[in-house]
Amino acid sequence: MSHTLGVRQAQKQKTRRALLDAALALLEEQSLSSLGLREVTRAVGVAPTAFYRHFRSTADLGVALVEEALGSLHPMIRTTVSGADDSDERIARAVELIGRHVDAYPAHVRFIARERHGGVQPVREAIREQLARFASEVKDELAKDRLAAGWSEDDLLMLAHLYVDQMLITASLFLEASDARERARVTDMATRQLRLISLGRKHWPTA
Amino acid sequence: MSHTLGVRQAQKQKTRRALLDAALALLEEQSLSSLGLREVTRAVGVAPTAFYRHFRSTADLGVALVEEALGSLHPMIRTTVSGADDSDERIARAVELIGRHVDAYPAHVRFIARERHGGVQPVREAIREQLARFASEVKDELAKDRLAAGWSEDDLLMLAHLYVDQMLITASLFLEASDARERARVTDMATRQLRLISLGRKHWPTA
DNA sequence: AATTCCGGAGAACAGTTGTTAACTGCATGG
DNA sequence: CCATGCAGTTAACAACTGTTCTCCGGAATT
Numbered sequence: 001m002s003h004t005l006g007v008r009q010a011q012k013q014k015t016r017r018a019l020l021d022a023a024l025a026l027l028e029e030q031s032l033s034s035l036g037l038r039e040v041t042r043a044v045g046v047a048p049t050a051f052y053r054h055f056r057s058t059a060d061l062g063v064a065l066v067e068e069a070l071g072s073l074h075p076m077i078r079t080t081v082s083g084a085d086d087s088d089e090r091i092a093r094a095v096e097l098i099g100r101h102v103d104a105y106p107a108h109v110r111f112i113a114r115e116r117h118g119g120v121q122p123v124r125e126a127i128r129e130q131l132a133r134f135a136s137e138v139k140d141e142l143a144k145d146r147l148a149a150g151w152s153e154d155d156l157l158m159l160a161h162l163y164v165d166q167m168l169i170t171a172s173l174f175l176e177a178s179d180a181r182e183r184a185r186v187t188d189m190a191t192r193q194l195r196l197i198s199l200g201r202k203h204w205p206t207a
Numbered sequence: 208m209s210h211t212l213g214v215r216q217a218q219k220q221k222t223r224r225a226l227l228d229a230a231l232a233l234l235e236e237q238s239l240s241s242l243g244l245r246e247v248t249r250a251v252g253v254a255p256t257a258f259y260r261h262f263r264s265t266a267d268l269g270v271a272l273v274e275e276a277l278g279s280l281h282p283m284i285r286t287t288v289s290g291a292d293d294s295d296e297r298i299a300r301a302v303e304l305i306g307r308h309v310d311a312y313p314a315h316v317r318f319i320a321r322e323r324h325g326g327v328q329p330v331r332e333a334i335r336e337q338l339a340r341f342a343s344e345v346k347d348e349l350a351k352d353r354l355a356a357g358w359s360e361d362d363l364l365m366l367a368h369l370y371v372d373q374m375l376i377t378a379s380l381f382l383e384a385s386d387a388r389e390r391a392r393v394t395d396m397a398t399r400q401l402r403l404i405s406l407g408r409k410h411w412p413t414a
Numbered sequence: 415a416a417t418t419c420c421g422g423a424g425a426a427c428a429g430t431t432g433t434t435a436a437c438t439g440c441a442t443g444g
Numbered sequence: 445c446c447a448t449g450c451a452g453t454t455a456a457c458a459a460c461t462g463t464t465c466t467c468c469g470g471a472a473t474t
Contacts, residue, residue, distance in 0.1 A: 008471050012421065031326035034241030036461065047423045048462080054421095057462090113324040117317075117379060119238035128383075158399045165376050172324060176335075192365045200407030215441050219451065243431065255432080257452050264432090 016054045018044045020068065023061055024107045032062045033119035062115065062123040069108035070130040076101045077134055081141045081163060086201075091194045095187055098167060102174040113172040135160040150206030162197060166190075223261045225251045227275065230268055231314045239269045240326035269322065269330040276315035277337040283308045284341055288348045288370060293408075298401045302394055305374060309381040320379040342367040357413030369404060373397075 005013075022043035026035060035058050041048045055061040080094040102109050116127045138160035142148055148156060170190040177183045212220075229250040233242060242265050245255045262268040287301045309316050323334045345367035349355055355363060377397040384390045 006472070008420080011471095015421080027326075029326060029328070031238035031240040033238040034326065037463095038461065046421095049424085049464090050422050052463085110324075114326065117320040117324070119234075119236060119241065119321065121236070154395075155399065158396050159403065161396065162400050162403070165372075169372050188361075189365050189368065192362065193369050196366065196369070196404065196407035196411060198407070199410045200403035200405070203406045203410055204403060213442070215450080218441095222451080244433095245431065253451095254453050256434090256454085259433085260451055 012053070015044065015046060015050065018046075019051065019054055019061065020065060023058075024065060024111060027111055027114070028107065031118055032058065032115050032123060035062075059120050059122050062120055063126045065111055066115070066123060066126040066130060069105070069111050070127070070134070072105050072108050073101070073112070074134070077138065077164070077167065078141070080167065081138050086147075086194075086198045088195065091198065092191055095170065095190045095194065098170050098190070099174050099183070099187065102171050106175060109171045109175055113168060113175070116168075131164060135164050138163055147201060151204070152207065155204070159201060166193065166197065219260070222251065222253060222257065225253075226258065226261055226268065227272060230265075231272060231318060234318055234321070235314065238325055239265065239322050239330060266327050266329050269327055270333045272318055273322070273330060273333040273337060276312070276318050277334070277341070279312050279315050280308070280319070281341070284345065284371070284374065285348070287374065288345050293354075293401075293405045295402065298405065299398055302377065302397050302401065305377050305397070306381050306390070306394065309378050313382060316378045316382055320375060320382070323375075338371060342371050345370055354408060358411070359414065362411070366408060373400065373404065 019040055023035060023040050026039060026043060037051050037058055038048045040058070040061070041051050055064070076097060080097055112127060115123050116131075118124060135157060139153075139156045142156050142160060143151075151159075170186070173186045173190070174183065177186050226247055230242060230247050233246060233250060244258050244265055247265070247268070248255045248258050262271070283304060287304055319334060322330045323338075325331060342364060346360075346363045349363050349367060350358075358366075377393065380393045380397070381390065384393050
């Protein structure tokens, strides 16, 4: 299917990647709304004008980063939620999986957490849209569970959003946790919060 | 106690207020890390250098805004959580109270939601600290409830954080809800989420 | 082999930024 | 009433920003 694309387009995608990576790195200690176009090109080592060959503005670059960052989250969420029961062991494994994802893609997690409510409207909207898609997928996954018998679509979606938000909060806490002791505290609290939600789920009045 | 402070200090606090208010207004469509000192002074109508008489930097101003914004949230949280039972009517009233608060102080809510994970470290830390204080207060309030019999301190704090985070998420959703229809959807979902948490709380295994 | 296409470079633009220094005028405390 | 303190002003600084236009060299197309 995918042809070995020409030298030309290969180079273009290479600098595009460099721009995205440099931006993501720069966003570790600032918000997207203060990220300058020149700042990014300087970090990559290309002329400022080269930026326009790839993105209309930094906001546009931000939207591209959303796709990328939430793309990496995608399989993680799926793995976290899927599977029949939600026993204590499964919850513990889910929390650990979140922790591993934060270790693997800290910049992605930081970007999403920061820009979800950030100062750039198109980016906010893109994140909201993607998270809504995620919630919808989680809902579908939850629907397969035997616990979901008698649940309305709205209730399932409500629970899915609760899970997604909770996952994001936990990921953000992992991100800020510096030493191992604090990490353990986060793990512990997140685990118990999920357990409480799970309890509420089991006792939810079905139609 | 509080003397009628002199004309001098009164004027100073007046421009300080003006700076804070102007900054808060400007932060409606950008993040703190991109807020310029000159931008703020221009909006107020004073010379750029006057800024330094009040704040060391925009980050410093941000920290001051944290105290203010979370100060307004303080009584709201207290009212939301306090009271013995958490019946359906009480939950509904709590959600409505959140909605009213967002209507009353939209800029405050936006600021906290945005800068909680924002690009300015001192501000992030200030918010984290204040929210931890809130959670601790909520914990104390929860401890008074008869439902809290047999709950450990850690479990109560875990639940308190869950409530605080949930409240912030709901507030942020209200903020972005434009028409009345969407507002109703947010109200509905937040209500059911709190109801589910409440169910989990009732069935939490006590020691 | 000749021509078109196009990612990137270079230079220049008007406008902005944070920060400094030295000042002015007025309320304050002796 | 006079001297000090201090909020706010003015002017200037080097550095930075996004954006435009023109150009170059090499891959792609014919």
